[in-house]
Amino acid sequence: MNFNKQIGFLVLAAWLALASCAKKDAEISKTNDPVEARVDSLLALMTLEEKVGQLVQSTSRWELTGPVPAQENAQLLLEQIKKGEIGSMLNVTGANAVREAQKLAVENSRLGIPMVFGYDVIHGYKTMFPIPLGETASWEPELARASAAVAADEAAAAGISWTFAPMVDVSRDARWGRSMEGAGEDTYLGTVFAGARVHGFQGDNLASISTVAACAKHFAAYGFIGSGRDYNGVELSDYTLHNVVLPPFKACVDAGVATFMNSFNEIGGLPSTANENLQRTILKGEWGFDGFMVSDWGSIVEMIAHGVAATPSDAAKLAIEAGSDMDMEGNCYGTSLVKLVNDGKVDVKLIDDAVRRVLRVKFRLGLFDNPYLYCDSVREKERTLTPTNLALSRQIAKRSIVLLKNDKQILPLETKFKRVAVIGQLAADKDSPLGSWRAKAETLSAVSVLEGLRTAYAEKGVAVTYARGPEYTDSVNVFSKEVRINTTDRAGLPEAVALAKNSDAVVLVLGENCYQSGEGRSQVEIGLKGLQLELFEAVVKANPNVVLVLMNGRPLDLSAVVGKVPAIVEAWHLGSESGNAIADVLTGAYNPSGKLPMSFPRSVGQVPIYYNANNTGRPNPGDVFWSHYTDSPNTPLFPFGFGLSYTTFEYSDLSLSANKLTSDKPLTISVKVSNKGARDGEEVVQLYVRDLVGSIARPVKELKGFRKVAIKAGETKEVKFEISAKDLAFYTRAKKWETEAGDFTLWVGTNSTEGLTANFAY
């Protein structure tokens, strides 16, 4: 048992012993009062110390999702909870543990205010779904909604009432390990998925035992950190902030998200935690958000390191004034706010506003009516990791896979090849597919590719054999999750090559260990690491029929392999049912339909690379004086929105209901999509628009709509989109959202670089 675990168990044992049945000595108003009245009447009873307590969040000591807390005194934490000095905890999980912790607060503190328990339920609680970036590749927001709903149901059965998700940071930089947590590079796609995920987590009733409060994070611009290095500073214009970064957050507010989390980064020197414009003016003012803003882990105290505060007290003052309502593991609010108010340095009205926001969410969650609402251990057993949840996971996983290459229709394998070799450490990996941020997934609980293929081919006359090849990882530290990649030990290589030679086809699984992505896991190289390229070269030399299956948490640089292999399948970290889903696609039981939510670069030197860039003044090839690289094309290897199918789709008959859009009448755009192949398939039909002349430069293309449609072999379907004037609005030079009159071009097609085109005016 590790140190943290021991401390955790000690704390738990102490809780059990110390929990007394002290009665609260104050009355709060009755259950059926509207929330606002109940909040007011409770607030009126609270001392300043009790108010500040509501703004403090502390982690359990047995699970840490950030640096080890400075305050390692477990006994002190117990006392604080009993005195009502801790309004929320994170990383306490399980119906029984949460019940015990809750008892301490409810039965001992003067007002018996329940704590709210938060946890990072990012892509599943026990049943793991694809990492969010992978799930977004489905281009099916209803799937994201469904997985979030299941994650919420499982988590809520285990005591959790609040998830720190969805992460809605637009991310254009594959070096950033946290790209895996979001919806990729596009604002529109991110906006649609943001709303779906909030609806999934929260349902339509926060007080239901199957839902949890969601948290839109990280506010804001965390995806734009310099050089892709986690926690680094951000430089971006006000236009990019409004046009690119903020819309997914606004979508969360529109979907009724209960909470927000701010971000570690500073923007132009001002940490988000101290950014009044973002948190008060925009979020709570213009957008009317009435929930609360939690800081990120220590982001308040870290303002000292940023160099904008000299002491924890300064940091607390900056943060509360800027609208950061709850201090996650910063130890600033609890130690400083009471004194700051008493000394007249912070207005108590700011504290009241923050507390009101926290209480509002607690009332909405039903915690005042039953503090143990989410603490039913029988339900916890019944609801988690059920066959239905796993079936949904498989369904979503297979629909998230992207077919990047398929020369000569080598895929699907069906039963074409009688001896199929499966090669690579990742092929038998039962852990990496669970992904980073895997909440309470059981270690090694994923179905591996090898298992998936063996099951799929059982009794089908196809022999599936396995060679591990050289180890990819030397070690993965179970506590720090640090990955060491093997670069020297080639044992296993000859065996893999021999197997490749003696087989009819090879499924070669390469990519990344799951802990190469996630928080704190930025990389300067994003190609296939370790001895993977050596293995690749040897295997493709030994056998021409190689299908490369990739498992990864970020876009990879595939330049070294793309031309040397007939088929490439992008399979992310797909969750509990990963291997079965991959087998569904490889064997042909499912015809792949995913599309990339982030561009795959030709080299890391192109990063950040994204399809919706502004034009330059010199976009056209000519002599040397145009915007280009002298050693690489500008274009990515695989563009945003790209993905193949086992069938082919042809687009025709693009038509517009008018060639002028007016503010009172949307434009209808229709196109015919024909399935020209012999298999039924699904196509993500994508609509892009360019605003040709604007008050500021406009992107060369922007996604404005998409539909995933099932089209039978030989069938043609008409697909329609509607565009209204407000869909073309942007944050203009006048610094407001407007639709500017002028000419527009649109494209309807299969990815961000192909499509039929038409023009219209507004």
Ligand code: NOJ
């Ligand atoms: C830090 C991460 O940035 C944030 O996303 C997460 O929710 C918190 N830690 C809590 O684990």
